[in-house]
Amino acid sequence: MSEELDLILDDAESTMQKAINHLEAELSKIRAGKASPAMLDGITIEYYGSPTPISQVANVTVLDARTISIQPWEKNQLAPIERAIMMANIGITPQNDGIQIRLFLPPLTEERRRELVKRASGEGEASKVAIRNIRRDAIEGIKKLQKDGLSEDTAKDAEKTIQDLTDRHIVLVDKHLAQKEKDMMAI
Structure with missing residues (x-):
């Protein structure tokens, strides 16, 4: 039973990391005023x-x-x-x-910068949604294991671990967005 639980936790963590990597790739495509x-x-x-x-x-x-x-x-x-x-x-x-x-590359106007910040925010929001969906799927997996005999305490601990993982990755998304916004709004 604990092997299945570990598999759910590891899978959730690796999938959340993939969501962060995807966000980084998408943000790199949004220009911040410098050619790349x-x-x-x-x-x-x-x-x-x-x-x-x-x-x-x-x-x-x-x-x-x-x-x-x-x-x-x-x-x-x-x-x-x-x-x-x-x-x-x-x-x-x-x-x-x-x-x-x-x-x-033409110099970015204030209006264009705001559009790019909005686009970056949209990418960040999509990443947050993906991370929350991963959390939901992991918690559903834990609940299935609980029906199959996993103790309630172990299930609650695993759900807390999943929530902590989610919170950590959401903070990472926010950090990436803040950095990208800072880069774009700098003249």
Whole structure:
């Protein structure tokens, strides 16, 4: 019985950590005023019949704080990369010079910063919901074990452990959001 309980607790913890990792990945895609190759993560192009991330078909480099250079390994990939960036709607118009694509990041306006903070908050809220759903599923698993013979005290202790885990991960989400908001609102 305790093996099943340990499995529920370990699974809840690892799944909550995955939710935090997902939040970090999503927040890295939201620009904070500085150019970053991570902004292009998630943008794929059709490359020989399969969707491929831009970073796997081109050199993506940061030239300065506001410029990203994308140099494809095959010249015929310039147009698909440019099209994919336009379709991704990341708020940047690509400049194609026939050899490489440059992305010039405009300075963020106050309004745009607020939009980005709102988007980051939405990602944070989605992570909190995911963590709470994990908590709910774990507690349901504990209740099933309790019906199958787990003592009430052990079940209550396990539920408290799950709640503590949830609280810790919610605090982590809040810390990540506060840091990202601080980065975005800094001029």
